Amino acid sequence: MAELKPVPLGPLPPIGHLPEPRPAIEQIRTLMQEKAVSDRVVFLAKLAKKDLRPPRSGADEWLLLCQVNVLGLERDLQRNMLYVKKSAKADLANKDNPYNLHPGEKVVLYFAAKGYWQLLCEVVETQIQNDLLRPLGPLMGEGGLKLELVDYNVGGLQVEGHPALLKGLLGPTLPEEMKEGVTYEGPRWQRAFEALKSPMLHLNLYPRLRFPEELVQFQPELPFKIPFIAQLVQTSARERSGKRVLHHGLRLVYDLQAAALASGELERWKLIRGVRDNPYFAEITAKLNQLRAFLEYQNAHQGMTPSRKI
Structure with a gap:
């Protein structure tokens, strides 16, 4: 599937403060609840930006954490965080594993549900089996x-x-x-x-x-x-x-x-x-x-x- 859309020019508008995360989480919850439990998955990617002085050369490196399940959609959990299953690529025993998530890191969450969606999140907490993410912006739907x-x-x-x-x-x-x-x-x-x-x-x-x-x-x-x-x-x-x-x-x-x-x-x-x-x-x-x-x-x-x- 390919999608065509206009190219936005210029910098992103300044953000005065982080938006309330609950609306984005409620949108995801509504979209995901229409799917079977086994299909409630998202793609996670971690962006490793290269530390290069201008003019920059080379591409940013995207670490693909693969598909993970979204958890807790049926329960009344805290609505300011997303609970996701830990990536199969993570290895807590290996601290140098680049696919391990750490508090404060940013990840991009993607999924398909009546369209294509993406959400920038911050890692809040990492557990043995799950990770907790906080949305840093609104849920963005792909146009075009x-x-x-x-x-x-x-x-x-x-x-x-x-x-x-x-x-x-x-x-x-x-x-x-x-x-x-x-x-x-x-x-x-x-x-x-x-x-x-x-x-x-x-x-x-x-x-x-x-x-x-x-x-x-x-x-x-x-x-x-x-x-x-x-x-x-x-x-x-x-x-x-x-x-x-x-x-x-x-x-x-x-x-x-x-x-x-x-x-x-x-x-x-x-x-x-x-x-x-x-x-x-x-x-x-x-x-x-x-x-x-x-x-x-x-x-x-x-x-x-x-x-x-x-």
């Missing part, structure tokens, strides 16, 4: 337009078009009303497709991973979302179920290097050559190549005795 990812390669991504995308980017220059039977043909549409190449787009990718247990070793470790600044470089119409749909080719232009989590901070982006410059897509490619080699080896040895099969 949801588009389905069709394919990707080293050159970029291909997404399925949407009438709202055309209306948002073309505005009054839209060649015709978006209605049933639009063919996307003719010189006016060709000029419109060229105009789509002008703006830069903020693109968030939301990975969906479903690996069976016997292949989980090939599952890449990915964050909840992967942000890019992208440019639309190609548009074509395809037939699907008797309808004409658009496919858009996107070239990835900038990769997020430093996130803005506090007042006065700016996001910092790095010019890239495409998918291959992003560490997460490099991880995806490496794991898929390993999976392909494993399946080819398994297929080639199907005729061997059971004791020698993989």
Whole structure:
């Protein structure tokens, strides 16, 4: 799933005081209670900002603490803190483990429930099995337009078009009303497709991973979302179920290097050559190549005795 939205410019507005945490917690409680208990999970990420003098170089390091369960939603616990299960990556016996949480550290909490949400939190207390987090801001919902990812390669991504995308980017220059039977043909549409190449787009990718247990070793470790600044470089119409749909080719232009989590901070982006410059897509490619080699080896040895099969 990909999401397109305008890029905010300038620093974040100053914060005079920390907001009351209870509204954010009550929102999470309401959203999570509509899920089965086993599905009440959030993704946690800890940002390790590099201590570099200006001009800064290199990217901030995101430590992915993986999925953890949200606890206590059915009980009347204190409503100024969130109780979450300790990450499986934590190791209290190893004090140097970077995935251990410590009081005062900041983490970003992500989850999906009728949309995509994120919340900046501070670690208040760490226990043997659980961690307590205090929200440092409001629960932020992702805006923008949801588009389905069709394919990707080293050159970029291909997404399925949407009438709202055309209306948002073309505005009054839209060649015709978006209605049933639009063919996307003719010189006016060709000029419109060229105009789509002008703006830069903020693109968030939301990975969906479903690996069976016997292949989980090939599952890449990915964050909840992967942000890019992208440019639309190609548009074509395809037939699907008797309808004409658009496919858009996107070239990835900038990769997020430093996130803005506090007042006065700016996001910092790095010019890239495409998918291959992003560490997460490099991880995806490496794991898929390993999976392909494993399946080819398994297929080639199907005729061997059971004791020698993989």
